[in-house]
Amino acid sequence: MASRPASLSGFPEWLPAERIVELSFLDTIRRTFELNGFASLETRSVEPLDRLLSKGEVENEVYVLRRLHAGDDDADLGLGLHFDLTVPFARYVLDNAGHLDFPLRRYQIQRAWRGERPQEGRYREFVQADIDVIDRDSLPAHVEWEIPLVVGTALRALPIPPPVISVNNRKLAEGFFRGVGADDPGAVLRAVDKLAKIGPDAVADLIVADAGLSAAGARVCLELAQIRSFDPSFADSVLALGVSHPMLDEGLAELTAVLEKTSAAEPGLVMADLRIARGLDYYTGTVYETVLPGYEALGSVCSGGRYDSLASDGKVTYPGVGMSIGVTRILGLVLGRDLVQASRSVPSCVLVAVADEASRPDSDLVATALRARGIPCEVAPAAAKFGKQIRHADRRGIPFVWFTADSTVKDIRSGEQVSADPHTWSPPERDRWPTISATEPKEPHL
Amino acid sequence: MASRPASLSGFPEWLPAERIVELSFLDTIRRTFELNGFASLETRSVEPLDRLLSKGEVENEVYVLRRLHAGDDDADLGLGLHFDLTVPFARYVLDNAGHLDFPLRRYQIQRAWRGERPQEGRYREFVQADIDVIDRDSLPAHVEWEIPLVVGTALRALPIPPPVISVNNRKLAEGFFRGVGADDPGAVLRAVDKLAKIGPDAVADLIVADAGLSAAGARVCLELAQIRSFDPSFADSVLALGVSHPMLDEGLAELTAVLEKTSAAEPGLVMADLRIARGLDYYTGTVYETVLPGYEALGSVCSGGRYDSLASDGKVTYPGVGMSIGVTRILGLVLGRDLVQASRSVPSCVLVAVADEASRPDSDLVATALRARGIPCEVAPAAAKFGKQIRHADRRGIPFVWFTADSTVKDIRSGEQVSADPHTWSPPERDRWPTISATEPKEPHL
Numbered sequence: 052m053a054s055r056p057a058s059l060s061g062f063p064e065w066l067p068a069e070r071i072v073e074l075s076f077l078d079t080i081r082r083t084f085e086l087n088g089f090a091s092l093e094t095r096s097v098e099p100l101d102r103l104l105s106k107g108e109v110e111n112e113v114y115v116l117r118r119l120h121a122g123d124d125d126a127d128l129g130l131g132l133h134f135d136l137t138v139p140f141a142r143y144v145l146d147n148a149g150h151l152d153f154p155l156r157r158y159q160i161q162r163a164w165r166g167e168r169p170q171e172g173r174y175r176e177f178v179q180a181d182i183d184v185i186d187r188d189s190l191p192a193h194v195e196w197e198i199p200l201v202v203g204t205a206l207r208a209l210p211i212p213p214p215v216i217s218v219n220n221r222k223l224a225e226g227f228f229r230g231v232g233a234d235d236p237g238a239v240l241r242a243v244d245k246l247a248k249i250g251p252d253a254v255a256d257l258i259v260a261d262a263g264l265s266a267a268g269a270r271v272c273l274e275l276a277q278i279r280s281f282d283p284s285f286a287d288s289v290l291a292l293g294v295s296h297p298m299l300d301e302g303l304a305e306l307t308a309v310l311e312k313t314s315a316a317e318p319g320l321v322m323a324d325l326r327i328a329r330g331l332d333y334y335t336g337t338v339y340e341t342v343l344p345g346y347e348a349l350g351s352v353c354s355g356g357r358y359d360s361l362a363s364d365g366k367v368t369y370p371g372v373g374m375s376i377g378v379t380r381i382l383g384l385v386l387g388r389d390l391v392q393a394s395r396s397v398p399s400c401v402l403v404a405v406a407d408e409a410s411r412p413d414s415d416l417v418a419t420a421l422r423a424r425g426i427p428c429e430v431a432p433a434a435a436k437f438g439k440q441i442r443h444a445d446r447r448g449i450p451f452v453w454f455t456a457d458s459t460v461k462d463i464r465s466g467e468q469v470s471a472d473p474h475t476w477s478p479p480e481r482d483r484w485p486t487i488s489a490t491e492p493k494e495p496h497l
Numbered sequence: 498m499a500s501r502p503a504s505l506s507g508f509p510e511w512l513p514a515e516r517i518v519e520l521s522f523l524d525t526i527r528r529t530f531e532l533n534g535f536a537s538l539e540t541r542s543v544e545p546l547d548r549l550l551s552k553g554e555v556e557n558e559v560y561v562l563r564r565l566h567a568g569d570d571d572a573d574l575g576l577g578l579h580f581d582l583t584v585p586f587a588r589y590v591l592d593n594a595g596h597l598d599f600p601l602r603r604y605q606i607q608r609a610w611r612g613e614r615p616q617e618g619r620y621r622e623f624v625q626a627d628i629d630v631i632d633r634d635s636l637p638a639h640v641e642w643e644i645p646l647v648v649g650t651a652l653r654a655l656p657i658p659p660p661v662i663s664v665n666n667r668k669l670a671e672g673f674f675r676g677v678g679a680d681d682p683g684a685v686l687r688a689v690d691k692l693a694k695i696g697p698d699a700v701a702d703l704i705v706a707d708a709g710l711s712a713a714g715a716r717v718c719l720e721l722a723q724i725r726s727f728d729p730s731f732a733d734s735v736l737a738l739g740v741s742h743p744m745l746d747e748g749l750a751e752l753t754a755v756l757e758k759t760s761a762a763e764p765g766l767v768m769a770d771l772r773i774a775r776g777l778d779y780y781t782g783t784v785y786e787t788v789l790p791g792y793e794a795l796g797s798v799c800s801g802g803r804y805d806s807l808a809s810d811g812k813v814t815y816p817g818v819g820m821s822i823g824v825t826r827i828l829g830l831v832l833g834r835d836l837v838q839a840s841r842s843v844p845s846c847v848l849v850a851v852a853d854e855a856s857r858p859d860s861d862l863v864a865t866a867l868r869a870r871g872i873p874c875e876v877a878p879a880a881a882k883f884g885k886q887i888r889h890a891d892r893r894g895i896p897f898v899w900f901t902a903d904s905t906v907k908d909i910r911s912g913e914q915v916s917a918d919p920h921t922w923s924p925p926e927r928d929r930w931p932t933i934s935a936t937e938p939k940e941p942h943l
Contacts, residue, residue, distance in 0.1 A: 067597070074537055088845035094510055118561070152889075398537075
């Protein structure tokens with residue numbers, strides 16, 4: 052899994068053994084989602100531009116499609132590639148509302164595109180794995196702790212550092228900033244979002260300059276942003292700051308409920324972190340971000356939140372809660388740093404050797420018998436010397452080579468060779484399909 | 498699975514139960530490919546335009562990307578969305594040749610895009626499932642029968658009419674047309690390709706007009722095009738036409754070998770059909786098309802061929818053989834005509850009822866215990882009356898409802914209700930996950 056320069060910056064492609072790691076990650080995520088009753092959906096890759104541009108802060112980042120001959124009538128299609136899976140899902144719900152059962156629990160594993168400047172953790176084409184629950188008119192609060200618990204289960208099943216999901220609440224933050232006297236709480240939120248990048252003093256200056264607060268008001272906003280806890284105790288720290296506003300009370304109650312339930316179910320998974328803002332405009336309450344401890348500089352590997360009015364046709368509104376796993380971001384980390392490896396680069400558990408081209412049909416029959424019993428295998432491409440055929444298997448990590456002449460199978464790792472019948476022989480279960488495992492990290496930190 | 502008007506023509510989206518059919522098709526195809534030792538790969542969705550435009554006849558059909566603000570320096574990226582998976586795979590092989598083991602057996606299941614006029618069987622965005630074997634310098638002939646046999650195994654495992662894979666050979670056709678005296682055998686090929694559309698008389702006229710053959714020469718070309726057989730006997734019919742050319746001999750030997758092997762292994766699957774041409778320029782020998790009997794008007798649902806010079810860096814050439822299953826085309830047929838149905842619209846096998854919100858944690862515990870044993874389930878979204886919760890399950894096809902108060906589980910199809918422990922109870926295996934099955938076709942023909 053040597054790292055190679057991408058031939059087109061920001062559009063990653065994996066080698067076969069790396070793709071086995073990706074497939075294993077995707078299979079684990081899918082299985083977790085399905086065990087939790089989320090149904091798979093996919094949406095088309097394109098959306099009307101006006102829909103893409105009305106949501107979020109991605110105006111520069113959308114790839115627009117046109118047909119090759121710009122003179123054609125329909126060359127300008129007014130379509131762009133989606134930049135996330137939430138906006139398309141909200142549109143899908145509106146398009147198909149009459150054919151869907153609510154609440155709708157769906158997962159969606161698909162590519163998305165952003166015209167960003169590529170760097171570690173940022174790609175122009177990437178795979179996301181989303182879950183959302185969306186309902187008609189109203190959505191119960193328990194979804195706000197169910198979603199991070201399901202995502203936590205999925206991420207903890209992967210061979211990566213145990214994730215920490217940070218949670219905040221937009222109402223809590225906005226109510227607090229209004230309670231301090233800010234007329235434009237969004238400006239405070241945007242300033243606080245830069246805390247990790249520019250430090251507390253510069254953030255305080257920004258708050259004073261952009262949100263019109265006093266230096267003292269800015270300071271208390273900064274104190275809020277530094278509160279965090281893995282249990283509901285964060286609420287005491289907020290109340291101790293002495294700010295009051297009805298919206299703050301509402302957000303505080305919502306966030307407290309999330310922490311009560313998640314800390315009881317999965318201690319150490321979910322942390323209240325009042326710094327979290329999330330860039331996208333469509334979140335209205337609870338918001339989530341996720342870091343892998345030791346790799347904080349990579350940014351969030353799974354984000355989301357509650358959106359109460361993203362999907363609305365003017366008459367009916369469909370509120371939702373969702374999170375999105377940045378599969379490519381996680382893979383870029385674990386493959387780029389050799390943190391995870393596959394046991395082999397091909398599905399085949401057995402290479403059936405070919406003694407000479409005249410006996411190839413015998414080898415084909417053995418392969419057919421093995422496949423009928425669920426054992427992946429391939430037949431040697433040429434009747435080369437057996438040493439060369441064994442090297443063919445060894446280079447790919449195929450553990451077994453089958454010889455038809457004397458009906459034996461050799462474990463090329465141990466050298467053990469035994470008589471075998473293709474209608475009854477089975478490999479050890481751990482060898483049947485490729486597996487993946489964590490390696491020792493060479494550099495623990497970015 | 499009522500058909501709905503697509504909200505954007507040519508960009509199909511499925512409802513949840515339809516997506517379960519698609520997922521099941523993809524899982525079956527993937528498993529067949531992996532049992533046969535094909536490794537999964539994906540490529541980025543974009544390719545440089547010059548690469549896309551130099552291959553095949555798709556000049557008008559490519560979607561070009563630009564960044565939103567056309568004034569930006571890099572607005573014109575010179576990139577387009579790929580229109581198939583063969584051209585990107587050939588490029589991937591050249592990019593990564595030093596990191597790959599040859600022969601390389603890969604499968605690739607991914608979306609592709611063409612700016613075609615949408616109609617039944619033709620989409621602007623669609624999913625393809627490809628297998629290819631590619632080698633360095635030379636590629637043995639046995640791959641030419643292995644590939645259609647693997648594809649046949651995959652397609653025969655789906656609940657669709659048993660496919661017929663038609664095979665021809667470009668060398669056979671070109672050699673024959675040259676042997677008749679055609680200077681431009683490509684013109685004859687293009688004319689013959691229109692046989693089904695415009696009929697033999699019009700094709701004969703075209704051959705005379707475009708390829709400069711006599712009426713007698715055109716007639717013998719038409720006779721060739723009407724030869725077909727499920728075994729190697731087609732070769733006698735070709736020889737009976739009395740044409741000779743070295744390239745014809747070579748193609749005839751290759752096609753005969755394909756029919757000998759495939760008719761022995763899977764009678765009735767592969768048919769020599771000397772009409773088959775394939776539009777794409779990169780095929781150099783054996784070519785494949787596949788129809789579903791009864792639905793010929795849909796066109797080919799799986800095509801491919803041998804390409805000896807698609808991947809070449811000027812020094813090394815990587816010849817390959819591959820076929821591509823048109824997954825979306827098949828799904829458009831079976832879903833549009835209700836030929837296949839899913840047993841339910843969600844993964845959940847069990848709905849855990851909620852007696853009142855105070856006891857929701859009890860329901861969550863039951864769900865966690867079931868999931869730990871691989872039983873997909875969901876907890877009722879609200880503590881509604883049990884009748885309403887049962888209707889929630891019924892609408893989605895969830896077969897079992899669990900009641901925590903008396904620890905019973907009810908099969909809502911039979912009404913049978915039994916005591917059960919979430920740590921030991923299991924559903925019948927056929928109910929654990931959604932399944933799909935063929936329905937009786939309402940209209941047998943297009």
